[in-house]
Amino acid sequence: MATIAQIKALFESYISKDDERFITYGLQIAAHEAKLGHGKIAEELRRLIDIARKKRDSAESGNTVPLVQPQGELARLLSASYPNTRLSEMILSKEIASRLDRIIQEQRHIEEITAYGLQPRRKFLLIGPPGTGKTMTAFALAGELHLPLFIIRLESIITKYMGETSAKLRMVFDSLQKHRGVYLFDEFDSIGAMRALNNDVGEIRRVLNSFLQFIDHDCSNSMILAATNHPKMLDYALFRRFDDVIEYSLPDNLQISELLKNKLAGFVAENIDYSALAKNAKDLSFAEITRACEDSIKEMIIARKKCVTEQIINQMLQERIRYHSKILNNYNK
Ligand SMILES: Nc1ncnc2c1ncn2[C@@H]1O[C@H](COP(=O)(O)OP(=O)(O)O)[C@@H](O)[C@H]1O
Ligand SMILES: [Mg+2]
Numbered sequence: 001m002a003t004i005a006q007i008k009a010l011f012e013s014y015i016s017k018d019d020e021r022f023i024t025y026g027l028q029i030a031a032h033e034a035k036l037g038h039g040k041i042a043e044e045l046r047r048l049i050d051i052a053r054k055k056r057d058s059a060e061s062g063n064t065v066p067l068v069q070p071q072g073e074l075a076r077l078l079s080a081s082y083p084n085t086r087l088s089e090m091i092l093s094k095e096i097a098s099r100l101d102r103i104i105q106e107q108r109h110i111e112e113i114t115a116y117g118l119q120p121r122r123k124f125l126l127i128g129p130p131g132t133g134k135t136m137t138a139f140a141l142a143g144e145l146h147l148p149l150f151i152i153r154l155e156s157i158i159t160k161y162m163g164e165t166s167a168k169l170r171m172v173f174d175s176l177q178k179h180r181g182v183y184l185f186d187e188f189d190s191i192g193a194m195r196a197l198n199n200d201v202g203e204i205r206r207v208l209n210s211f212l213q214f215i216d217h218d219c220s221n222s223m224i225l226a227a228t229n230h231p232k233m234l235d236y237a238l239f240r241r242f243d244d245v246i247e248y249s250l251p252d253n254l255q256i257s258e259l260l261k262n263k264l265a266g267f268v269a270e271n272i273d274y275s276a277l278a279k280n281a282k283d284l285s286f287a288e289i290t291r292a293c294e295d296s297i298k299e300m301i302i303a304r305k306k307c308v309t310e311q312i313i314n315q316m317l318q319e320r321i322r323y324h325s326k327i328l329n330n331y332n333k
Helices: 004-015 019-035 039-060 072-077 094-108 110-115 134-145 162-178 188-197 201-217 236-240 253-264 274-280 286-302 310-332
Strands: 078-081 123-127 149-152 182-185 223-228 244-247
Touching (some): 004 019, 019 039, 072 078, 094 134, 123 134, 134 182, 134 223, 188 223, 253 274, 286 310
Parallel strands (some): 123 223, 123 244
Antiparallel strands (some): 078 149
16 A cells, blocks of 8 residues: 555645646556565556656647637737746845745645635736847746746826727736636837827826726736836836836846856867856847857858857857947947
8 A cells, every 4th residue: 555645745736737747656666566576466556657747748739738829909918828937947146046936835735725715926017128038038937836927018008099909908817717827018118109299297107007007906816017127117106016026137257157057058079168168248138149059050050060169159249249249339329
């Protein structure tokens, strides 16, 4: 017989919807039974685990879960997908990693938490420079929780007419109620782009306020993520509406080394001095370093080299830095 500890672990993984652990514990119990000479039971368990595994794999590839596709007008306002991104693919500071983990745990225990009359955290403001993982976080949260990711097309929502914009926002927030998912208002400071459409600053404020009210009044089970590269454009009233404000920053030397190692794994043969490379990549974002790694691999392919050398990586990083400072200079003029 399986031990009580094994059965308890099995239940815990079931409650927290952790398929991976559920299957692992199942296999451990099967192995335990086999050891005790209960070959038939062990075989039967393995057969059941195989079925569970197949079910999980097809759910992950989106075969059994029908993708909720927004219909009609809503289809112009939202795009839907089921990402496979995992949090483990991200390089995060200890603090952000533990906060995201907390969010995932609370979402996984949503039924028990609400049964106690409490609310899991679900409204987040993500701030920080471009290329630091704000959008990727939305993908990873949806991936970890097996929830659909809905990205709101702000450019379709924001029109010249305040009434129309509010009506569209209402449609999006109705969808939050109907379809549980991760809803990303990416670069939502573009509400400020209304300035180009309409010079009335008061009007922009009204749109922002109406957005805030929708967030405030929302009591769905969905997650709301608002991401911005320009937190200074927002005032304090906005920050208060969110359960958590998560601040992203450019990678430090250790994080750069880790990113380079991850991205170049399998492509570098020689001993690479990652910390020296990291020093040369100062001020670049995760996104820019990722691109430099991809450029290095492409260069290896085109030049028919066997592996990526330290020199190529350095060159690609330097190119990124040059683009980077050129763009910054142009903007600062
Ligand atoms: N923290 C991170 N860890 C690993 N890769 C990252 C991270 N942040 C960004 N990236 C890489 O850069 C790409 C763009 O990042 P993104 O999340 O769109 O940045 P942001 O939304 O903050 O501008 C990602 O798809 C990923 O390849
Ligand atoms: Mg982004």
